[in-house]
Amino acid sequence: MFEQAISAMASVVVDPYLLGLIFATTILGVIIGVLPGLGATTGAALLLPFTLTMDPVHAIAVLATIYVSATFAGSITAILINTPGTSAAAATTFDGYPLAQKGEAGRALGIAVISSTVGGIFSVIILCFAAPLLARVAYEFRSPEYFALTVFGLSMLASISAGGAVKNLIGGIFGVWLSTIGAERVTGIERFMFGNYELYEGLHFVPIFIGLFAISELLVQSKTVNKIINTVTMKAVKLPTIDDYKKIWKTILRSCGIGTFIGVLPAEGATVASMIGYSEARRWSKNKKEFGKGAIEGIAGAEAANNAATGGAMVPTMVLGIPGSGTTAIILVGLMVHGLRPGVYLFTEQVEKVYQIFGSMFVANVMFMLMGLYAAKLFARVSLVPTQILWPIVFALSVIGAYAFQGQLLDVWLALIFGVIGYFARRHGFSVAPIAVGLILGEMVETNLQHSLKMFDGAWWMILAQPLALMFLVFAFLGLCGPMIYSWITKQKD
Amino acid sequence: MGGLSLNIMKNIYLVPLILTIFSLSVIAIALQLDTSPEMIVGESMQARSFPIFLMILKLILIGVMTYQFYKNNPKPVTLEKYHTWGSMFLFLLFYLLTVYTDMFIGIFVVIFLMSILWGERRIWVAFLTATVTPGLVFLLFDYVLKIRFPRGILMNLYYG
Numbered sequence: 001m002f003e004q005a006i007s008a009m010a011s012v013v014v015d016p017y018l019l020g021l022i023f024a025t026t027i028l029g030v031i032i033g034v035l036p037g038l039g040a041t042t043g044a045a046l047l048l049p050f051t052l053t054m055d056p057v058h059a060i061a062v063l064a065t066i067y068v069s070a071t072f073a074g075s076i077t078a079i080l081i082n083t084p085g086t087s088a089a090a091a092t093t094f095d096g097y098p099l100a101q102k103g104e105a106g107r108a109l110g111i112a113v114i115s116s117t118v119g120g121i122f123s124v125i126i127l128c129f130a131a132p133l134l135a136r137v138a139y140e141f142r143s144p145e146y147f148a149l150t151v152f153g154l155s156m157l158a159s160i161s162a163g164g165a166v167k168n169l170i171g172g173i174f175g176v177w178l179s180t181i182g183a184e185r186v187t188g189i190e191r192f193m194f195g196n197y198e199l200y201e202g203l204h205f206v207p208i209f210i211g212l213f214a215i216s217e218l219l220v221q222s223k224t225v226n227k228i229i230n231t232v233t234m235k236a237v238k239l240p241t242i243d244d245y246k247k248i249w250k251t252i253l254r255s256c257g258i259g260t261f262i263g264v265l266p267a268e269g270a271t272v273a274s275m276i277g278y279s280e281a282r283r284w285s286k287n288k289k290e291f292g293k294g295a296i297e298g299i300a301g302a303e304a305a306n307n308a309a310t311g312g313a314m315v316p317t318m319v320l321g322i323p324g325s326g327t328t329a330i331i332l333v334g335l336m337v338h339g340l341r342p343g344v345y346l347f348t349e350q351v352e353k354v355y356q357i358f359g360s361m362f363v364a365n366v367m368f369m370l371m372g373l374y375a376a377k378l379f380a381r382v383s384l385v386p387t388q389i390l391w392p393i394v395f396a397l398s399v400i401g402a403y404a405f406q407g408q409l410l411d412v413w414l415a416l417i418f419g420v421i422g423y424f425a426r427r428h429g430f431s432v433a434p435i436a437v438g439l440i441l442g443e444m445v446e447t448n449l450q451h452s453l454k455m456f457d458g459a460w461w462m463i464l465a466q467p468l469a470l471m472f473l474v475f476a477f478l479g480l481c482g483p484m485i486y487s488w489i490t491k492q493k494d
Numbered sequence: 495m496g497g498l499s500l501n502i503m504k505n506i507y508l509v510p511l512i513l514t515i516f517s518l519s520v521i522a523i524a525l526q527l528d529t530s531p532e533m534i535v536g537e538s539m540q541a542r543s544f545p546i547f548l549m550i551l552k553l554i555l556i557g558v559m560t561y562q563f564y565k566n567n568p569k570p571v572t573l574e575k576y577h578t579w580g581s582m583f584l585f586l587l588f589y590l591l592t593v594y595t596d597m598f599i600g601i602f603v604v605i606f607l608m609s610i611l612w613g614e615r616r617i618w619v620a621f622l623t624a625t626v627t628p629g630l631v632f633l634l635f636d637y638v639l640k641i642r643f644p645r646g647i648l649m650n651l652y653y654g
Binding site: 049050052053164166167169170173174176177180184186187189190191192218219222223225386387388389391392393395396397399400403404407409412413416419420423427428429446449450451453454456457458 | 509513520523524527528530534535536537538539540541542544545548549551552555556558559562568571574575577578580581582585588589592597601604605606608609612613614619620623624627628631634635638639640641642643644
C-alpha cells in the first residue's frame with residue numbers, strides 16, 4: 001500500500017502532460033486568486049465544465065490546483081492593495097497591508113509565500129496519512145452512522161464564518177430541500193417538479209453552483225463599480241531572513257496544525273482557519289502591540305492556516321463524501337461527475353488515482369511558491385483589470401459553462417435564477433456556501449435516514465443505540481448548542 | 495410595538511415573512527404529493543415526509559431568527575445601484591434573445607451592454623470584449639470540448 005502510494009505520487013512528476021496542466025492551472029489559479037471577488041470557489045465552479053472531457057485524475061488535479069493556488073494568491077492583493085483576493089486572505093490584510101505601507105511589501109509577500117507553502121505541504125502530508133486511516137474507520141459505517149455523520153456535517157454549517165449560525169442553518173436546510181426536487185429515489189414519486197421532466201433526476205449541482213457562486217458574485221460586484229483602488233509599490237519579493245524565520249517558525253507550525261484540523265471539520269474552510277490562525281498567533285506572541293501595524297507573525301499565522309486548511313478539507317471530502325468547504329463541495333461534484341465515488345471504495349479500489357491527486361496537490365504547492373516568489377509583482381497587476389471588462393466575461397463563462405454540463409438550456413436558466421437568489425440571500429446576510437453544502441448532503445441525509453428506518457423497522461430511536469452514530473449526534477448537538485451553553489455558564493459565573 | 499417605525503418593522507419582519515411564506519407553500523405542495531403503498535415504503539418515510547420535516551425545522555429557525563432580529567435590530571439593507579438592477583434586467587434580456595434569436599447573440603448583447611452599464615466609456619473596448627469573448631469560448635467548447643450549442647440564427651448557419 002505504502003509503495004503503491006509513493007509510486008502513484010511520484011508518477012505525477014514524470015507525467016509531462018499532468019505537470020504542464022498543473023503549471024497552467026496554477027497560473028490560472030493565482031490570477032483567479034488575485035482578482036477580488038473571483039475566489040477559489042467561483043474559479044472552481046467556472047472551471048468545472050471545462051474538466052468534463054478530461055481524464056478523472058487530470059480533472060480533479062485541475063480543481064485541486066485551483067483550490068490551493070487561489071487560496072494562496074488572495075494574499076497578494078491583501079498585502080498590496082488591502083483587498084483580499086479571497087475571503088481566506090481577509091486576515092492577511094490586518095498586518096500585510098500595514099507592513100507594505102511601511103515600504104516592506106516584498107518582505108510581507110515573501111513571508112506569505114513561505115508560510116502558505118509550508119501550510120499547504122504540511123496538510124497534504126497529513127492528508128496522505130489521515131485519509132486512508134479515516135477510510136478504514138469509515139469501512140465500519142452503515143446507514144445510521146452515515147445519517148448521523150451528515151447531520152453532524154450540517155450542524156457544522158452553524159459555525160461558517162459568514163452569516164450567523166441561524167442564518168447558515170436556514171441556508172443549509174434550504175439546500176437540503178433543493179435536493180428533494182425530482183423523483184424520490186425509493187418510490188419514484190415526483191416532488192416539486194411542476195411538470196418539468198428535465199428535473200426528474202433532480203437539480204444538478206454544476207449549474208446551481210455556477211449560479212450561487214459566480215452569478216451572485218457578479219451581482220455583488222456590480223455594487224463596487226467605480227471603486228478606487230490604492231496600490232502599494234513593490235520592488236521584488238524578499239525571502240524571509242534568519243531573524244524572520246526565528247520569529248515565525250513556531251507560529252507557522254501552530255497554524256499548520258490549526259488549519260489542517262479546521263479544514264478536516266465538515267463544512268469549515270480556509271476562511272475560518274485563517275481567522276483562528278491569526279488570533280492564535282496574536283495570543284501566543286510576545287509582541288501583541290505590533291499586531292495590526294505590520295507584525296510578520298500575523299501574516300504567517302493567517303497564511304499558513306488558510307493553506308493548511310486546503311489539504312485538511314480534502315480529507316472528509318474524499319473519505320466520507322462530506323465537503324470541508326465551498327470549494328471542496330465543487331471538487332466533490334467533480335469526483336462524482338468523473339465516476340470517482342468518494343468513500344471507502346475510492347481508497348480500496350482506486351488508490352492509485354487518489355494518490356495521484358494528492359501528488360498533484362503537492363506539486364501545485366511547490367509551483368505556486370515559485371510563482372509567488374518570482375512573479376507576484378506581475379500577478380498583482382492583473383487585479384487592476386477593470387470590473388466592467390472582467391465581470392461581463394465571467395457572465396459569458398458562467399452561462400456557457402452551465403449549458404455545457406448537460407447541453408440543456410434549462411441549466412442556464414437555473415444558473416441565472418440561483419444567481420439572483422444567491423444575491424438576495426447575501427444581501428440579507430445569508431452565506432451561499434451552506435446552501436451548496438446542504439444540496440450535496442441532502443441526498444445522503446434522506447437516503448441514509450430511509451435505510452436506517454427500514455433497518456430498525458421504523459424505530460428511529462435505534463439510531464441512538466449505535467455508538468458511532470450517537471457520538472456524531474452528540475458532536476452535532478454540542479456544535480449547535482455548545483456556544484449558547486458556554487455563554488450561559490459564563491453569564492451565570494459573572 | 496407601537497413605537498416601531500415602518501422601516502424598522504420592515505427590517506425585522508420582511509425576510510422572516512418571505513421565508514415563512516415559502517416554507518408554508520412548500521408544506522402545502524408537499525401535502526398534495528402522492529403517497530406510496532405500504533408494501534413499498536414499509537416502515538420508512540413517505541416521499542412527502544422529509545420535505546415537510548425540513549420546512550418545520552426551518553420555521554422553528556425562522557422563529558429564532560425573528561427573535562434575534564427583534565432583540566438586535568438588523569442593519570438596514572442599502573438600496574442597489576442601478577448597475578445591479580440593470581444587470582438583472584440584462585439576464586432577462588439574455589433569456590429573450592436566446593429563446594427567440596440565438597444564445598451567442600444574447601451573450602454578445604449582454605456583454606456589450608453590461609460593459610457600458612458598468613462604466614466602460616470606450617465603445618470599441620466594450621464591442622471588442624463582446625465579440626472576442628464569445629468567439630474564443632465558442633472555439634474552445636466547439637473544437638476542444640465538442641459541445642453542440644442550441645440552435646438559433648447563428649448556430650443554424652454554422653451547423654447547416
